[in-house]
Amino acid sequence: MGKFFKRSAQGAGVPHEKRTSGLETVVMPLPSKIVLSMSQHIGAPASPVVAKGDQVYVGTVVGKSGGFVSSDIHSGVSGIVEGITSITAPNGAVQTAVVIVPDGAQKVDPAVAPPNVTDLKSFQDAVRASGLVGLGGAGFPTAVKLAPKNLDEIDTLIINAAECEPYITSDNRCLIEDTHYIFSGIKAVMKYLNIGRCIVGIEGNKPEAISKIQAAIDAPGIEVKSLPCRYPQGAEKVLIENCTGREVPFPGLPSDVGVIVMNVTSVAFVGKYLETGMPLVTKRLTVDGDIVKDPKNVEVIIGTPVQELLDFCGGLTDEPGKVLYGGPMMGNCLADLSQPVLKNNNAILAFSQKWAHLPKVTNCIPCGRCTNACPLGLSAKEIVQAYNNGNVELLQELNADLCMSCGTCSFVCPAKRPLAPSIALAKIMMKNGGKK
Ligand code: SF4
Ligand code: SF4
Known part of the structure; x- marks a missing residue:
């Protein structure tokens, strides 16, 4: 194991802008089509198992996982496969996608049924079959997360409900609206993985959610922790330290300190899936930004084109300067509004040219604030200097590869x-071994 960092963990006091936090989730009607990327997760892409003209139903597998670290993709509509196409992801990667035109009947696939879960193996198999990936943004297949090599050493489940990114309130609505499923999901994970303790970590700016979860605790070993509102409170390593006092070593994983972290939406989905057997085909998203006419929390079918989602929210009031998948700190820009909603999206934010305009860059003073604020104690200024000089050796010494792109x-x-x-x-x- 490599050296331990002593983190300053100062983070940043970002503006909350959580104006949708009190808005109950509304369900968006069927879109004109859905576009299902086969790469909605970290790991190998799924492979399409349907062809043009095929009839599919709600819950039908349309993409089969491409390996251990991968995930199945399911249809959220009944309808006809229009074709297999390519789409360009925000990072420029070209991905295979299945396009389905709904028939309006929303007939459920006969294969959809609550899974028969009796032990750890059948629980892990069920989670794999559900198509669940980390819904907080990372998209890591949950079945892999729930199968750590050192399962005997795991003693704590942390539910990540920090939701520290500005604007996004979809996890807050999950805490308030899906409390039942959150607890059934937590209890299933604790039971089948034999974990005795669960901490639900929530930033203190969600008092209604904290009260609701606190009041609903009905099993031993589960507690709520109100966390300071410092970005990036929801970063895994920061959350673990603030919930348990344990510091994840570098390089290392939460399981190295006896912890599994799950996003609150993911654990709520586990609870719902065990009751219904309906795989991951919808997602709750916050739609906001200064040019969104009618900001909302929306439950949407995965694969819905972003343009149709924005239209459902009253459309845009001005020419967009930037439309983001996710929050302003870590979100990715959409190349165009025909891009689909993905499994791990938790927000679509649209900003005007004025808000998207980047400020003028001036010389480094050098004040050291970047290092003091970095939750991992990295020296951003020195890393950037090393990058500009093409000095890969120094980048390695500075642990640049540990950066989690939090933007602090x-x-x-x-x-x-x-x-x-x-x-x-x-x-x-x-x-790339030094190539820019
Ligand atoms: S790069 Fe770091 S040290 Fe330089 S001005 Fe910015 S915060 Fe200060
Ligand atoms: S983006 Fe990277 S270097 Fe900057 S604060 Fe976050 S982890 Fe640290």
Whole structure:
């Protein structure tokens, strides 16, 4: 195991902008089509198992997982496969996608039924069959997360309900509206993985959610922790330290300190899936931003084109400067509005040219704020200098590959230097053996 960092863990006090937190989730009607990317997760892409003209139903498998770290893709509509196509992801990767035109009947696939879960293996198999991936943004297949090599050493389940990104309130609505499923999911994970303790970590700016979860605790070993509102409170390593006092070593995983972390929406889905058997075909999203006419929390069928989702929210009031998958700190820009909603999306945010405009960059002063604020104690300024000089050896010494692209360093920099995007490029350069 490598060296331990002593984290300063100062983070940043980002504006909350959670104006949709009190808005109950509304269900969007059927879109004109759904576009299901076969790469909605970390790991090998799924392979299409349907062809043009095939009839599919709600819950039908249309993409079969491509390996252990991969996930099945299911249809959220009944209808006809229009074709297999290619789409370009925000990172430029070209992905295979299945396009389905709904028939309006929303007939459920006869194979959809509550899974027969009796032990750890059947629980892990059920989670794999559900198509669940980390719904907090990472998209890591949950079945893999629930099968750590050192399962005997895991003593704590942490439910990540920090939701520290500005604007996004979909987890807050999950805490309030899906409390029953959250608890049935938690209890199933604790039972089948034999974990005695669960901490639900929620940022203190969600008092209604904290009260609701606190009041619903009906089993031993489950507790709620109100967390300070410091970004990035929801980053796995930060959350683990603030919930348990344990520091995840570098390089290392939460399981190295006896912890499994699940996003609250993911664990609620587990609870619902065990009762219904309906795989992951819908997602709750926050739709907001200064040019969204009618911001909402929306339950939407995965694969819905973003343009149709925005139309459901009253459309845009101005020419967009930037439309994001996710929050303003870590979200990715959409190349165009025909892009589909993905499993791990928790928000679509649309901003005007004025808000999307990047500030003027000035010289480093050098004040050290980027290092003080980094939750991992990385020296963003030095990493960027090493990247500009093409010095891969120094990048390795500075542990640039540990950067989680949280954007805190860029946010606090008084010179407005684009540190986080440059570090993302530095990581690519390290992977390419020094080539920019
Ligand atoms: S983007 Fe990377 S370097 Fe910057 S604060 Fe986050 S983890 Fe640290
Ligand atoms: S925060 Fe900005 S100005 Fe301050 S040291 Fe870091 S890069 Fe330089």
